[in-house]
Amino acid sequence: MTIGIILLVRFFMMEWYTRHIGLWTIQSNLPLQMCGISAILSGIVPLWRNQTAYEFLYYWGIPGAFHSMITPEFTIGTKGLLFWEYYFSHGGIILSALFLTFYLGMRPGKGSWWKIFLWTQPVLLITGVINYILDANYMYLCIPPEVNNPFVIGAFPFHLISLEFAGILHFGVMYIPFGIKYRKGKMPLPELQ
Numbered sequence: 001m002t003i004g005i006i007l008l009v010r011f012f013m014m015e016w017y018t019r020h021i022g023l024w025t026i027q028s029n030l031p032l033q034m035c036g037i038s039a040i041l042s043g044i045v046p047l048w049r050n051q052t053a054y055e056f057l058y059y060w061g062i063p064g065a066f067h068s069m070i071t072p073e074f075t076i077g078t079k080g081l082l083f084w085e086y087y088f089s090h091g092g093i094i095l096s097a098l099f100l101t102f103y104l105g106m107r108p109g110k111g112s113w114w115k116i117f118l119w120t121q122p123v124l125l126i127t128g129v130i131n132y133i134l135d136a137n138y139m140y141l142c143i144p145p146e147v148n149n150p151f152v153i154g155a156f157p158f159h160l161i162s163l164e165f166a167g168i169l170h171f172g173v174m175y176i177p178f179g180i181k182y183r184k185g186k187m188p189l190p191e192l193q
């Protein structure tokens with residue numbers, strides 16, 4: 001519960017901070033990146049243990065935050081606290097997902113990697129419409145991130161294919177340990193909430 005409260009307070013404090021230093025814009029500061037949504041989920045799920053919200057956090061948060069930490073793109077800069085907060089927020093996403101999984105006993109449901117991948121598609125479509133309206137680039141749908149990452153290949157629209165492939169690959173890999181246990185009958189299915 002403490003982790004959730006700390007991560008939610010962090011989110012609201014950074015919203016205030018970016019406004020205070022004059023860097024908040026509607027094109028870059030809405031929580032519409034996968035890590036932005038995961039950051040909110042990382043604070044909410046420890047307080048409200050919803051299975052679907054947990055699965056989004058698990059599949060989006062761990063691989064997304066991991067790649068963001070090893071190949072960072074500071075979309076709003078590194079002024080003041082922004083550099084440290086970038087790593088704190090992404091580390092918090094991973095910590096929350098791992099805490100929920102290994103300490104609180106939540107786990108991805110049977111076949112959840114595929115379910116979350118399919119539910120991601122309408123989220124991408126809605127985000128694309130928002131990008132068009134706001135002239136933004138949330139979830140890097142319009143312009144690929146400027147990072148040296150082997151999963152980001154090509155320019156628009158071809159980078160979207162590589163990002164979709166990377167997503168389904170990461171979701172599948174994240175599911176493997178649980179899928180093996182489900183297949184062997186060694187793990188009961190999680191309760192749906």
